[in-house]
Amino acid sequence: MAVHGGRRPRRRRAAFGWTLALVLVAAGIGGLVGGYVERAGIGGEVTLPQAKGVPAGRAPDSVAGIAARALPSVVTLHVAGSDEEGTGTGFVLDDRGHILTNNHVVAPAASGGKISATFSDGTSVKATVVGRDSGYDLAVVQVSGVHGLTPLTLGDSDAVRVGDPVVAIGAPFDLANTVTAGIISAKERPITAGGEKSDGSDVSYVDALQTDAPINPGNSGGPLLDSRAHVIGINSAIRSADSGSETESGQAGSIGLGFAIPVNQAKRVAEELIDDGRATHPVIGVDLDMGYSGDGARVDSRAPDGGPAVLKDGPAERAGLKAGDLITEVDGEPVHTGAELIIRIRAHQPGDRLRLTVERGGTEREVSVVLGTADQN
Helix, strand or coil, X not given: CHXXXXXXXXXXXXXXXXXXXXXXXXXXXXXXXXXXXXXXXXXXXXXXXXXXXXXXXXXXXXXXXXXXXXXXXXEEEEEECCCCEEEEEEEECCCCCEEEECHHHHHHHCCCCEEEEEECCCCEEEEEEEEEECCCCEEEEEECCCCCCCCCCECCHHHCCCCCEEEEEECHHHCCCEEEEEEEEEEEEEEEXXXXXXXXXXXXXXXXXXXXXXXXXXXXXXXXXXXXXXXXXXXXXXXXXXXXEEECCCCCCCCCCXXXXXXXXXXXXXXXXXXXXXXXXXXXXXXECCCCCCCCEEECCECCCCCECECCCCHHHHHXXXXXXXXXXXXXXXXXXXXXXXXXXXXXXXXXXXXXXXXXXXXXXXXXXXXXXXXXX
């Protein structure tokens, strides 16, 4: 009996040991499986944290606030001509349907082509050219059948300062209603663009605002806005990494060097295009030697037609300028080329008085010139 009675406890201990081992193994497996399930996201719903209470509105001077006010007045222009088509941008000038854009945007449709204007709400209507000017690279088109147009407010480009924040709106690569932001990088940048025609009649001369707000092909003609959503410039040209300043008809992309026509200049031109179909250009009445490689702008010896380089009884002749004179400054600011002189002159209006520094035979003197007027279609 003693022997028989002594074995049962050992069996019970052995059974208990197996039970304990099974519990420990099951617990280990359960922990591993549970960890895997948790890591794999199996079983149960996962709720991720998200911010609450984000305000619906934006400050009026924020990029979002400026865009919200301006976008309904910006249009995407699709232009098609006999052998060319493209996309550009424009913005509403008044409640009569006048829209300002670049000349190089609408030029393909100047002779029997088609222009459509698409608003930010998707409304699309036909547009017709009212007037255009290649020298300023500006054009006005008009739409009809659209009600409730809200013109963008024109600002004062003379009051702009380097470092001011700006917003550009356009349709880069046909991506309508694209908004970008940056600052004014520089003022009074003398740039020329165009020049594809052999006679140079399509060259535009601009005393431009420079911005680092990204501008790409399709932004042409769109507004450059200040912090109050006022138009201070018309986006017109970019400098790409492998070329000089150019209008946006090519496919070069932004490298942060964009140029806009100052709105104070554009306002006068737009008004003349609406009223008369053409704009006036301020002139001093001389032909310049555009091949001169020295510093300054030299009056040519003869006009291209063989006539005198200084217009008879013109502003320059009345001021005493002669063929061969070298113009080195305008109102105390140096000019380095003939193109730069044209740009400085066109930044003014007919009737304005300029002070020119002129060098002749090694002698320098100042003359006062009242700008005359020339028409250009």
